[in-house]
Amino acid sequence: MRIRTPAAIGAVGLFTLASTLVGCGSQTDTAAPLSNVAEAGEAEHPEWSKYTFTIGDNGGDGSEALAELTGVFDNAPYKVEFARFTYGPPLVQAAASGKIDLGSVGDVPPITGAAKVYGFKIVAVNRSLTPDQALENIIVPKGSKLRTAADLKGRRIAVPQGSSAHGLALNALKSVGLTPEDAELVFLDPAAGATAFNTGKVDAWAIWNPQSAIAVKNGARVLVKGLPPLDQTSSYYIASDKSLKDKTRRAALTDVLKRLAREYAWAVKHPDQYAQALAKEQGIPLEDAKASLAAYSNRVTPVEQSDIDLEQKLADVFLEAGQITKKVNVKSITDNLLPAGYDSSRLEDGS
Secondary structure (H helix, E strand, O other), X not given: OEEOOOOEOOOOOOOEEEEEEEOOOOOOOOOOOOOOOOOOOOOOOHHHXXXXXXXXXXXXXXXXXXXHHXXXXXXXXXXXXXXXXXXXXXXXXHHHOOOOOEEEEOOOHHHXXXXXXXXXXXXXXXXXXXXOOOOEXXXXXXXXXXXXXXXXXOXXXXXXXXXXXXXXXXXXXXXXXXXXXXOEEEEOOHXXXXXXXXXXXXXXXXXEOOHHHHHHHOOOEXXXXXXXXXXXXXXXXXXXXXXXXXXXHHXXXXXXXXXXXXXXXXXXXXXXXHHHHHHHHHOOOHHHHHHHHXXXXXEEEOOOXXXXXXXXXXHHHXXXXXXXXXXXXXXXXXXXXXXXOOOHHHOHHHO
């Protein structure tokens, strides 16, 4: 059954506990589509029953709503809780301190996190199935005279500090020979950034979907698309060292990650139901959820050398721009949880 708990964990304002899922079946009359589906070789593990894993939900990515919809954790031999975050950096901090076990973030939070704290590793990649679709953009208001990245010189750009959008802003400026000193990066969380953008207090906003898609729907215009070589279209799963260093707990956490991969594989094949889950979780209209889903189709895979190389290049950009003060060795914060060749897009019927 599922137990709703209105508790809060850790630092007030960083994240709240959304729900607890217990692996003993669903309360719904109709069986959830993945409630009795198992991967080949999956077996019961009574030794895992003592564990409760907290999953960081980054910006309402649908993971909690999908878990409830699909029942993917209904038969799990451990408990799962979801903690909601507004964006990646606080999620990384929570993982580093052991307050959460696993979560998905963009390409920058592991870098800025590693420059300040330890206690987490990159363990998998959420690789886009639509790499020609931008996960985020730099947008400008309706009627703006800005036409290219070069026009950002001397302008105020709202950016969630330490986020993937921060990386897009740095790379966009660098691509036209500008530095952060040539523009004004206004560090605002997504909610404050939306207010500043909508009230004309900034000239541009580096932000991801669904905020970007909703703003464009309401008249904003994309100035810079978050696509290679300026931006990655993948995101990364990170895990707490607390869970990775214990052999038994690590094995159970690998099962958690595979179940998350399974629910997203199912979501790719059922976009209408995924959109409904996303709309519910984020509290946005269904049409806005559908508009943002074009770039949300992902497959979960191990971290590859090419990913490490991209992350290292981005880390070096942050150091060069003075946005971090410590060189980050990305390889040293990488620890694959998944076996070589694992690819969730190959799962049959989302299993």
